[in-house]
Amino acid sequence: MANGLVIPTDNGSQFISGIFEKSCLDENVIHERIPVKSPNYNAFIESYHRYLQDECLTGSIYWSLDDIRNNINDFVYRYNNERIHSSIGYVTPHEYYLKNLMCV
Template sequence: IEHERIPPRTPNMNAHIEAFHRLLEEECLGRVAFDSYEEAYQAVMEYMKFYNERRIHSSILDLPPHEFYKKAQTESLIIKEVRV
């Protein structure tokens, strides 16, 4: 993994992670007032598992990422074009 930085005040250059952060806030963190760091950490871990294993993603054939990855190992998949 290579760590890469983008220039300040240019969120459009990092649109995918910005979109994920919005979803994390809306679908996980914004729904509950946590009493401790441990509770918040556990909620984020559960959300990450849901996001990768069960939540469908329209840009990858309406499949969860885990399922898409497994299928891509054995099939030639054509995904929708994503514009950033």
């Protein structure tokens, strides 16, 4: 029985791997594939990846796995806790989550 969480993905090879499918089953998450050639079905993650690329990865040189891991962790923290998002009322995702968690 799924816990209500759904992960929509494109049809990339990483999402048909047995390890990914097993992880979804272990975590009780529904894996939903979007139709081929329709990135608009996954617009939120497409947007996130664009910001990750533009604000974190482009033009950066990483000398170790720890360097890139730290930089991406910093980006994720800033994206969720400091960066306001117009699509959710000019608040951070963390603020939005807390506000809507209280409504449930």
